[in-house]
Amino acid sequence: MTVLALPRLAATGPRLDVDLDAVAANTALLARRATGELMAVVKADGFGHGAAAVARTALSHGATRLGVTSLAEALALRADGLTAPVLSWLNPVDADLASAVVHDVEIAVPSRAHLDALAPGTAVHLHLDTGLARDGAAPAEWADLCRAARLAERRGRIRVVGLMGHLACADVPGDPGNAMGRARFAWGLETARACGLRPVHRHLAATAATLTDPLSHHTMSRVGAGLVGIDPSGTTRLHPALTLTAPLVSVRRVHAGTPVGYGHTWVAPHPTELGLVPLGYADGLPRAASGRAEVLVRGRRRPLVGRISMDMAVVDLGAEGAEAGDEVTVLGPGRHGEPTAAEWAAWSDTLEHEVVTGLGLRTPRTGR
Incomplete structure (x- = not known):
C-alpha cells in the first residue's frame, strides 16, 4: 500500500490517508473494461x-x-505540472476562456452563447443533453449549435475535437433511461456529422456505464468515482482509497441517565465511558448520520452517540473503555472492520460521492 507521508505536526490530530496503490489498481481495471481511451476525472x-x-x-x-468541471480546476492541474490533455465542461459564459487557449485546456460547449464567448483557437467538445435536463444543449437547440460550431471551425476560430453526453440512470444497468440516452447521443452524433463536423473524441459513459454498458463506450470513457474505489452500479469490487482517523481527545466516565450532546438526543442507559473525537460536520461527517454511525476503536466497532456537532463527535466506548490519544478509525476500506464510506452514506441517506468529497480541508491529506 502506497501512502504518502503526512506532515509531522499532523501526527497528533485527525488525518486522511490516500492509498495511491488503490487508485492505481482501480484505474488499471477501468482501463481494461473501457473499449476506448480512459479520461480520469479529478474534479x-x-x-x-x-x-x-x-x-x-x-x-x-x-x-x-484528464477531466474536470471548472476552468479553475484545469488551471490548477497545469500549475501542478500536469501536461496531459484536460477537458473542462462546466463554465459560465463570462469565464476567462482565453486562459483555456493559453494553457491548452479543452472546453465543453453546451450553448450558442458559450460558443460565441470562446477565444480563438479553443479546442471544443460539443455537449449534448442526453436525458438529464441540466448541462448540455437541449435537443431542440442541437442542430443550430452544430451548424454554428461548423461555421466557426471553417473560419478557423475553433476546433471541434469532441462530442459528449451523460447517462441519467447508468447506476441501474438495464434501466430504460440508458437506452434513451444512448439513442439520443447517436442522434446527436449523426446530426453533428450532417453539419460537417468530425469529432475525434466521443464520450458518454462515466464509471457505472464503463463497468456495465459497453454500448455506451464510444471512443472514450470518463471515470471519476471509480478511480477512488466507488462503483455506483454496485457490480464491481473496487478498492476504496481513503482512511480517516483521529485520536481521542479525552475520555470520561458517566453515570446512567447522563444526556449527551445538543438536544440530549441520547441518554446513557447504563454507566459507560465516552470518548471525544475531534471531527464534526465542518470536517465532513454528515450530521444526518447522528445516532446511526459507528467508528473503530481498539479493533472494535463502537457507536457515535448524541448529535454530531460542528467540530466533534462522541463515541460510546462501553465497559472496555479506551484512553485519550487512542486512534479512532472513522472510515476506511473496511479491511480491518472499520466503517466504509458506503456505510456512512447509508447512515446519512446519501451517496459515497458526497461523503468523500465533503471531507473538510481542516483535515490534513496525503499528497498535498
Whole structure:
C-alpha cells in the first residue's frame, strides 16, 4: 500500500490517508473494461483525494486524459505540472476562456452563447443533453449549435475535437433511461456529422456505464468515482482509497441517565465511558448520520452517540473503555472492520460521492 507521508505536526490530530496503490489498481481495471481511451476525472479535488496525486497515478496506470468541471480546476492541474490533455465542461459564459487557449485546456460547449464567448483557437467538445435536463444543449437547440460550431471551425476560430453526453440512470444497468440516452447521443452524433463536423473524441459513459454498458463506450470513457474505489452500479469490487482517523481527545466516565450532546438526543442507559473525537460536520461527517454511525476503536466497532456537532463527535466506548490519544478509525476500506464510506452514506441517506468529497480541508491529506 502506497501512502504518502503526512506532515509531522499532523501526527497528533485527525488525518486522511490516500492509498495511491488503490487508485492505481482501480484505474488499471477501468482501463481494461473501457473499449476506448480512459479520461480520469479529478474534479472536486480528485473526489476529495487530491487532484494532482490522483491524476498522476491514473495517468501512470491506463488513463490518457484528464477531466474536470471548472476552468479553475484545469488551471490548477497545469500549475501542478500536469501536461496531459484536460477537458473542462462546466463554465459560465463570462469565464476567462482565453486562459483555456493559453494553457491548452479543452472546453465543453453546451450553448450558442458559450460558443460565441470562446477565444480563438479553443479546442471544443460539443455537449449534448442526453436525458438529464441540466448541462448540455437541449435537443431542440442541437442542430443550430452544430451548424454554428461548423461555421466557426471553417473560419478557423475553433476546433471541434469532441462530442459528449451523460447517462441519467447508468447506476441501474438495464434501466430504460440508458437506452434513451444512448439513442439520443447517436442522434446527436449523426446530426453533428450532417453539419460537417468530425469529432475525434466521443464520450458518454462515466464509471457505472464503463463497468456495465459497453454500448455506451464510444471512443472514450470518463471515470471519476471509480478511480477512488466507488462503483455506483454496485457490480464491481473496487478498492476504496481513503482512511480517516483521529485520536481521542479525552475520555470520561458517566453515570446512567447522563444526556449527551445538543438536544440530549441520547441518554446513557447504563454507566459507560465516552470518548471525544475531534471531527464534526465542518470536517465532513454528515450530521444526518447522528445516532446511526459507528467508528473503530481498539479493533472494535463502537457507536457515535448524541448529535454530531460542528467540530466533534462522541463515541460510546462501553465497559472496555479506551484512553485519550487512542486512534479512532472513522472510515476506511473496511479491511480491518472499520466503517466504509458506503456505510456512512447509508447512515446519512446519501451517496459515497458526497461523503468523500465533503471531507473538510481542516483535515490534513496525503499528497498535498
